[in-house]
Amino acid sequence: MRVVERLNGTRIVAMPAAINTATWPKGALAFRLAPDEVLVTTTVAASVVDDAHAIVERETGFSAAWVDNAEAMDFLERECDWELPRERPAFAQGMVAGLPLKLWFEQDRVLMVVASPYAADLAERLR
Amino acid sequence: MMAEFGGQMAADSLLTHLLRDPNVPIGGGCLCLAGDCPHCLATVDGVSYVRTCQVAFREGAAVIPHAANGQLPPLESRGERPRVSARTTHCDIVVIGQGPAGRAAAAEARATGAHVVTLDARDGQEVIGIYPGPLVVARAEDGMRHVYPRGEIVVATGASEIQPAVSGNQLRGLVTARAAAELAAAGVPLGRVVAVGTPPDGIVCERASGTLLRFEPSSDPARVGAVVMRDADGAETRWSCETVSLGLGLTPRDALLRMARGMNVRGVGDVLVPAHVPPCPVDGTVCPCAGVTVADLASVHARGFHELELVKRATLAGTGPCQGATCVPHIRAFLAAQGAALQPPFTARPVTRQLTIGEVAAGAHPAATPRTTLHEEHLGLGATMERLGGWWRPWHYGNVEAEYAAVRHGVSICDVSTLGKMQVSGPGALALLEHLYPVPIATLAPGRARYVFMLDERGYVIDDGMVARESETRFTLTFTSGGATFAEMWVRDWAESLDADVRLMNQTFSLGAINVTGPQAATLLARAGVPAPPAFLRHGQADVAGVPCRIYRLSFTGEVSFELHHAAADSVKLWRALLLLGQDLGIRPHGLEALLKLRLEKGHLIVGQDTDFDSSLRRLGCEWGVRLDKPAFIGRQAVLRTNRLPLDRQLCGFEMAVGFQAPAEGATIWDGEDLAGVVTSTTWSPTLGKSIMLGWLRLKDGQLPTEVTINGRSARRVATPFYDPEGRRARG
Structure with a gap:
């Protein structure tokens, strides 16, 4: 069974404009979950967003697995009803295999992110 | 009867292969070889309702032909089957049917640079429904296909041949003209062939003229031995034969078109041909799937069922495996002959074919239940x-x-x-x-x-x-x-x-x-x-x-x-x-x-278990949970209004005498002979040494009863919390 590992990052809820203008640590991925919400795959200081009322929290509630492109596309063709982005890199989110997934597409691999309480289900369904 | 069949021609459909052996009891009724009729249905390797004309012959397949006239096939348990997968494709245009018109439509669309998906039952991808979305669902040998077109759905499913609705139409040896030509081309021996209506291509046959009256059995009571025609003068002519080829006209195979009304769908080719209206049936089976006869139609018509949709509901004609492909032309003709205008075919809805539970569930997962980190x-x-x-x-x-x-x-x-x-x-x-x-x-x-x-x-x-x-x-x-x-x-x-x-x-x-x-x-x-x-x-x-x-x-x-x-x-x-x-x-x-x-010892309620859809804080005995001197909050107006009404019931605590076991949650509460409420939470309290409960209790004459009966045993309404009512322990 594929290992789906816990992400150790930061989640931020702030005014959309503050997120738009924020810069993230080099090498980190930042997934825009909503106009006012971003998940960054590393530790981020609260000061990174220009919003005094922003909620910036350590986030360990998501788990993820990198899957090579061919395997990911085969899985998604079977398990995803909605149309995937064609450009790379790209971020998309929605129900996949009956689970709320977030997908980060790179040229030759896909990061599948799921809320950790569903990590075991994702590992099972990725088989 | 079950039979194991050896291999012959790799390109054969299962039905064609079976028909090579005249001793195999399949094919009662007029065979179409196009997937339209129900006559070649069989249970194949444990899967019922398989159209044997639409699946390739497979060495060693176990086949049980279905009985005719609406009898259900036996259900067979073959244990757990492999999960059926579903594959999703997004495209610009989907073309259903790959006859000449479908191929032309696909080529035309591709020429514009569109991403075109083609689906054809003969290629093993049988479309079983078009859903809002739009979503085209097809069944393939390796699972289900879900196709989402961004643009048009082109339906090029052609036309089906009209089946005979006369006495004897359940005999073996009856084939449509196209089927006769196909079987002959496949080398299936047809014997002496008599053609009624348009003759089949490429077959030497006698042509029976006149109006089709009935089919008569041969020495084998299940096989056709003759076809009887009536000429313009009313004289009957009997044509001896081993096979009857029936070219009775075409009716559009347009269930998918009708099903997709309101969507971006277009028909091309024969699916748009005007439906031929056959003569009004006078005898025999009209709907072989449900076993509906002309006499049944006459009966429901006499009882006032004059609309096609009502006749369908009254007789179940059109609700079987072929979904009306066989019977609808004849029922339309029957109703028109009774004096009504020719009515359009009835509503088409997914699915057009019988599916296995696995196929229905393809791509679905049981709802995932989250797990904590622990x-x-x-x-x-x-x-x-x-x-x-x-x-x-x-x-x-x-x-x-x-x-x-x-x-x-x-x-x-x-x-x-x-x-x-x-x-x-x-x-x-x-x-x-x-x-x-x-x-x-x-x-x-x-x-x-x-x-x-x-x-x-x-x-x-x-x-x-x-x-x-x-x-x-x-x-x-x-x-x-x-x-x-x-x-x-x-x-x-x-x-x-x-x-x-x-x-x-x-x-x-x-x-x-x-x-x-x-x-x-x-x-x-x-x-x-x-x-x-x-x-x-x-x-x-x-x-x-x-x-x-x-x-x-x-x-x-x-x-x-x-x-x-x-x-x-x-x-x-x-x-x-x-x-x-x-x-x-x-x-x-x-x-x-x-x-x-x-x-429960503390009397803490659980929302959703102890509360109902109309549980106010007053009914819960938790008026301390609302401050009406607060000028505005959600529900304030309702609380003020309902507070003026007499209290009708309240969530109360109950206890039973020592030694009585706690009743089950949901147990009814009785005030004498009156049903007074229901228990929502119950347990045996180790500290108190007795059974305690929460439950809804109706007021009687403005008072809550003190002594009640639960499960035939006496119980007493008491104040909550049952344990440490002053809350000293929680506060430390």
């Missing part, structure tokens, strides 16, 4: 896990009494990570929460927490939880495990409606929560590095056994309790540390079964 820890401790409040949770760890005792007399921990948790921050946070909750929030100082109900606009309880103030503009809310999703939507919806300047972060999945509870709870926390934990209904930040936690001092069990909220990744570390540090205190975790017992 799931494996619970299993390791021997927990029995149950789905509760939408989560996998430990019901018990093998010894409920010991778990209960640890809470009441020592120290225990419980995984409460499932609680809904949300942060609210911003200049508009306080105003939003004042609107959401029926008690003042402004009076809550930073560092303090309050138990709160959440009401809807009708003043009914929809959830409960805690509001904790972190700072002037930041709060943490908790919700019930089962109600967290709704509560989050509720808060977000109101924040949007009020245009509140707030930031909302749902942390239900992000944070673990462990409740440390019992008289020794503070001792355990001191060992874990927190010598001065928060006082009752206060909270604070501290490292517990090296894990950063927000500690909330609440109590659901009735004992001193500290709820430790922490990053989910740290749950295992914290859990193990607490168990280790509390070893000599007799610590043990408790599951939900013990927790429910503990909370």
Whole structure:
């Protein structure tokens, strides 16, 4: 069974404009979950967003697995009803295999992110 | 009859292969070889309703032909079958049918650069329905295909040949003209062929002229031996034969077109041909799927069923495997002959073909139940896990009494990570929460927490939880495990409606929560590095056994309790540390079964279990949970209005005399001969030594009865909490 590992990052809820203008640590991925919400795959200081009322929290509630492109596309063709982005890199989110997934597409691999309480289900369904 | 068939021609359909052997009892009724009629249906390798003309011959296939006239095939259990997969494709245009018209349509679309998907039953991709979306679903040998076209759906499914509706039409040896040509080309011996109507291509046959009257059996009563025609003068002519080829006209194979009305769909080719209307049937079976005869049609017509849709419902004609492809032309002709206008075919809906349960479920998964980070820890401790409040949770760890005792007399921990948790921050946070909750929030100082109900606009309880103030503009809310999703939507919806300047972060999945509870709870926390934990209904930040936690001092069990909220990744570390540090205190975790017992002793209600859809705080006996001097909050007007009405029922506590077992939840409560209510929560209290309950009780003459009967045993209404009514133990 594929290992789906816990992400150790930061989640931020702030005014959309503050997120738009924020810069993230080099090498980190930042997934825009909503106009006012971003998940960054590393530790981020609260000061990174220009919003005094922003909620910036350590986030360990998501788990993820990198899957090579061919395997990911085969899985998604079977398990995803909605149309995937064609450009790379790209971020998309929605129900996949009956689970709320977030997908980060790179040229030759896909990061599948799921809320950790569903990590075991994702590992099972990725088989 | 079941038979194993050896190989012959790899390109054969299963039906063609079977027809090579005249002793195989398949093919009663006019065969079309196009998947339109029900006459070649069989159970193949345990799967019923297989159109044997549409599947390739397979060596060793076990085939049981279905009986005619609406008899259901035998259900056969072949054990667990492999999961059927579903593959999804998004395209510009989908073309259904790859005859000449379909091929031309696909080529035309491709020439524009469109991404075209073609589906054709002859290529093993049989479309079984078009759904809003639009979504075209096809069945293929390797699973289901879900095709989402961004643009047009082109239906090029052609036309089917009209079946004969005369006496004897269930005999073997009847084929449509196209089928006759196909069988002859495949080398299937047809014997002496008589053609009725348009003759088949490429076959030497006699042509029977006149009007088709009936088919007569041969010496084999199941096989055709002659066809009888009537000429213009009324004279009957009998044509001896071994096979009858029937070219009775075409009717559009347009079920998919009709099913997709209102969508971006277009028909091309023969699917648009005007439907040929056959002569009014006078005898024989009209609908072979449901076994409906001309006499049945006459009967329902005489009873007033004159509309095609009503005749369908009255006779079930058209509801069988072929979905009306065989019978509709004849029923239309029949009704027109009775004096009505020619009626359009009846509504078409997915699916057009019989599917296996596996095919219906293709691509679907059972709903996933979330697991807390401590799931494996619970299993390791021997927990029995149950789905509760939408989560996998430990019901018990093998010894409920010991778990209960640890809470009441020592120290225990419980995984409460499932609680809904949300942060609210911003200049508009306080105003939003004042609107959401029926008690003042402004009076809550930073560092303090309050138990709160959440009401809807009708003043009914929809959830409960805690509001904790972190700072002037930041709060943490908790919700019930089962109600967290709704509560989050509720808060977000109101924040949007009020245009509140707030930031909302749902942390239900992000944070673990462990409740440390019992008289020794503070001792355990001191060992874990927190010598001065928060006082009752206060909270604070501290490292517990090296894990950063927000500690909330609440109590659901009735004992001193500290709820430790922490990053989910740290749950295992914290859990193990607490168990280790509390070893000599007799610590043990408790599951939900013990927790429910503990909370019931305290009279704490559970929203969704003890509450109903119309539970006001007054009915719950929790009027302390609302402050009507507060000028505005959701439900205030309703509370004011309903407070003026006489109270009709109330959630009450009950106890039974020592020795009586607790009744089941849902047990009815009787006031003498009158049904007076229902038990919502029940347990046997180890501390009190008797059964205690919560339940709804109707007032009689404005009074709540004191003595009632539950399950035939006397019970007494008592005040709650049952245990430590002053709350001294929880406050420490």
